[in-house]
Amino acid sequence: MTVMTGRSIAPAVSPRARRSPTADLAEWRPRSLCRWVEDPDLFFDPRPERQRAAAAVCRGCPVRTQCLSAEVPHDDASYVSGVFGGLTETQRLALRGERQLGHVPHLGVAQRLAGPGWGTWVMARERAGLTLSEMCAAVAEYGLVVDEVTVLVAVWWLGGELCRVPAPCEGDKRRLRRRLAEDYGLLLRELTAAGLRQQDVAAYLGVPLAEVTAAFKILSRGDVEARCGERVAA
Incomplete structure (x- = not known):
C-alpha cells in the first residue's frame, strides 16, 4: 500500500x-x-x-x-x-x-525470487513442505545465496505462508505449545532477551500468540528440557 x-x-x-x-x-x-x-x-x-x-x-x-x-x-x-x-x-x-535482531531482507533479491523466473519454482517447493532453511539451501544450489529473511519476504509476496516453525514431523502428536517449549525453548528465551515481546515472538516464528504464551508458561514450570530448534543468528 x-x-x-x-x-x-x-x-x-x-x-x-x-x-x-x-x-x-x-x-x-x-x-x-x-x-x-x-x-x-x-x-x-x-x-x-x-x-x-x-x-x-x-x-x-x-x-x-x-x-x-x-x-x-x-x-x-x-x-x-x-x-x-x-x-x-x-x-x-x-x-x-x-x-x-539485525536481519534485514534484501528486497531486490526478494523481488527476483518472487518474479516470473523464480516465483513458480519457489512456490512449488513451499507447497512441497520445504522448511525455511531447506528453501535457502535449494535456492543456493542454483547459485543464488540468500538469507532466510529475504526468502520469507519473497514467499510472502507470492502469497505463501512459510514461517520459521515448520510443520511437525510425521507421528509427532505434541501440541504446538509443547513443541515450542521443548524444541524452541532456548530460542524463545533468546528472543525475549533481545527485547522482543511475546506478540513479536509469535509473529517472528509465525505461530499464534496464544501458543507462545502457553509455551512460556510451560517453560516457567521447568518441567521440560528446552532445546533450540533454530538460532537467532540465522
Missing part, C-alpha cells in the same frame, strides 16, 4: 482519512496499483481474508519494494497497521522483529 501514515490522527478517524492515497506524491507513488482501488479501506481491514485480498493487489504492483521500504520505518512497537508493500500487518510485525 502506498499511502501516507498520518499517525497523529486519533484512532477514531477512518482508515481512509488516516492515510490518503494521494497525500504524498513521491516519484514512485503515481505508479502504485492501490491508487486505483475503489475502496482504500480494504488495506486497513484487520480480517485475515481481507488482508490477503489487499496483499493480492500488491502482488502485481511495480513499486512494491519502494512501498515496503517507505513503510518499514513507521512500523514501531506500538503501531503496525494496514497492508503495505505486499505484506500484511502480521508479516510486517514479523519483519520488524527480524530487523530488531
Whole structure:
C-alpha cells in the first residue's frame, strides 16, 4: 500500500482519512496499483481474508519494494497497521522483529525470487513442505545465496505462508505449545532477551500468540528440557 501514515490522527478517524492515497506524491507513488482501488479501506481491514485480498493487489504492483521500504520505518512497537508493500500487518510485525535482531531482507533479491523466473519454482517447493532453511539451501544450489529473511519476504509476496516453525514431523502428536517449549525453548528465551515481546515472538516464528504464551508458561514450570530448534543468528 502506498499511502501516507498520518499517525497523529486519533484512532477514531477512518482508515481512509488516516492515510490518503494521494497525500504524498513521491516519484514512485503515481505508479502504485492501490491508487486505483475503489475502496482504500480494504488495506486497513484487520480480517485475515481481507488482508490477503489487499496483499493480492500488491502482488502485481511495480513499486512494491519502494512501498515496503517507505513503510518499514513507521512500523514501531506500538503501531503496525494496514497492508503495505505486499505484506500484511502480521508479516510486517514479523519483519520488524527480524530487523530488531539485525536481519534485514534484501528486497531486490526478494523481488527476483518472487518474479516470473523464480516465483513458480519457489512456490512449488513451499507447497512441497520445504522448511525455511531447506528453501535457502535449494535456492543456493542454483547459485543464488540468500538469507532466510529475504526468502520469507519473497514467499510472502507470492502469497505463501512459510514461517520459521515448520510443520511437525510425521507421528509427532505434541501440541504446538509443547513443541515450542521443548524444541524452541532456548530460542524463545533468546528472543525475549533481545527485547522482543511475546506478540513479536509469535509473529517472528509465525505461530499464534496464544501458543507462545502457553509455551512460556510451560517453560516457567521447568518441567521440560528446552532445546533450540533454530538460532537467532540465522
